[in-house]
Amino acid sequence: MSKTKTSTPSITTTENIKTFGKIDLPINPTSSPHIPNKASEFIDHDNILRDISIGIKDNRPVLLIGESGTGKTSAIRYLAKETNNGLRRINLNGGTTADELVGRNMINEKGTYWIDGALTEAMRHGEWIVFDEINAALPEVLFVLQSVLDDDGFLVLTEKDDKELVYKHPNFRIFATCNPPEYAGTKEMNQALLSRFAICIDAQYPVPKTELNIVEYHLGAVIAKSELATKLIDLAGHTRKNKENGSDDYAINTRDILHTLRLAEYMEPTEALNLCFGNKLAKDDSKAIQSLGKLHLPMHRKATTLGYKVNNEKEIKVGKKYTLNLDTQRAFYCMVPTDAEADAMAKQDLNTVLNPDNVEPSVKGDEFIIKGIYYKDSDTCTPEERNDLGDKLASIIKFTGGHNKDKSALFIHAPSVLPETKKLIENLYEKAE
Secondary structure, eight states: OOOOOOOOOOEEEOSSEEEETTEEEEOOOSOOTTSOSOOOOOOOOTTHHHHHHHHHHTTOOEEEEEOTTSSHHHHHHHHHHHHTOOEEEEEOOTTOOHHHHHEEEEEETTEEEEEEOHHHHHHHHTOEEEEETGGGOOHHHHHHHHHHHSTTOEEEOTTSTTOOEEEOOTTOEEEEEEOOTTSTTOOOOOHHHHTTOSEEEEEOOOOHHHHHHHHHHHHOHHHHTSHHHHHHHHHHHHHHHHHHTTSOSOOOOHHHHHHHHHHTTTSOHHHHHHHHTGGGSOHHHHHHHHHHHHHHSOSSGGGGOOEEEOOSGGGOOTTOEEEEOOOOSSOEEEEESSHHHHHHHHTSOHHHHOOTTOEEOOOTTEEEEEEEEEETTOSSSSOBSOSOSSSEEEEEEEEEESTTTTOEEEEEOOTTTOTTHHHHHHTEEEEOO
16 A cells, blocks of 8 residues: 555635635535535545546536545535535445436336436436445446446436437536455456546555644544544554555454444443444454454553543633533534634623624544633623633633634523533643643
C-alpha cells in the first residue's frame, strides 16, 4: 500500500458555485427528496475530493476501489450534500436484480402499470447514483450498467409496453465503489465494464495525522490528543500492514476506530475494541485482536478523560477552557463567525442579543473558552471578565476546537431561558491542561 498524501482542498462558496480546491461545481438550484440530510465533513486524503469533483464537472463515470471504511461513499455523499444534489445509493449484492434498477410492470385492480426503478428515476430527474460493491453484481445488472455508462448511453425499458427510451438528464451522474478483488463474494470486473469508467480512484486508508484529524472532527480535540486515540491508530496501521502482506485477513478501519473511542467512555479500551471489531471476526482472529489490544492499548478508561467534570454553573470561570460531551439540538445561541461580531455582541444587553430563533445544535466534543459572563445582579447588562459577581445567566464563548472552531456564541446558564441547561452543565468538562 503506497503512502497517502494528506491534502485538504480549500472549499469556498459563491452564490451558485461550490469550489473544491480549483474545481468549480455548480450548486443545483432544484430540490430533491434524496439530497442527503446529513453528511459529515469529509477530511480529504489522496485528493479523493478533487478527483471525484473532476468527474462530476466533466460528467465522467467514477469508480472508487478500496478497503471498507476508506471513505469511498462518504466522499460522494459529502459532495452531493454540498452541491444540493439528490443521491441514490444501491448495494449490488448477489440478490439485486436488473428490475430493481430499470423498473417493472405491476398489477392492480385496474390492470398493469409501470413503475420506474432507481436508476431510471435518477436518469429522468438528474440525480446522482452510486453503486456499491459493483464487483459483486449479477451479469444481468452489469449488462444494464454497461449500456448507461457509454457516452451516449440510454436505457431501453424493454418490459414496458411502449419500449420507452430513457436518456440521461444533464445533471445525472454515476459512481461505483468496490472492495479489492480478494474480498469474499466479489470477483474481478470485466474489462468491458472497467473501461467505461473514465476515472478510477484507489482509495487508501488515511495516514495517522489525517486519521487523527478525522477523530478530532467527530469526537473533539481532547479525545484526538489522547493516548488511546494515538495508540489505537497505531494498532490499526499494524493490522493494515499485516493484511497487505497476507499474514492476516482483517484490518481495523477508521469507522472501527471511531466506534471504539466512543465505547471507551464506558469501558476499558480492549473491551471496547472487542465489542466494535473483535467479535465480528472468526474465533482465532478475535483472540488475536484481543492479544494485540492488550499489547498496544492503554489498560484504563482514563485514556479518554475529557477533563475535570463541572458539578454546577458556579464552577464555570472566565478564561477557562471547556469541552461539551453531549449532542443536543439546543446548546448555543447567536453563533457568529468572526471576533468582530462577537465583540459587538458582547457590548449589548443580553435581552437585545438573545434570539430564541437563533439556536445552534451542539457537536459532541465542542471545545470553547469563556470570554465573559452575564450576571443576574450585575450593575451592567453586558458580560464581565470577572468571576465574583453572583448568579450566572449566560457566557460569551469562543470555540477553540471541534466542528465550530474559531466561531463565537452564547452559552446559556439560566434554566428559565434554556430548560436543558442542567443537562448541559452535567456534561461539561473543564479541559485538563
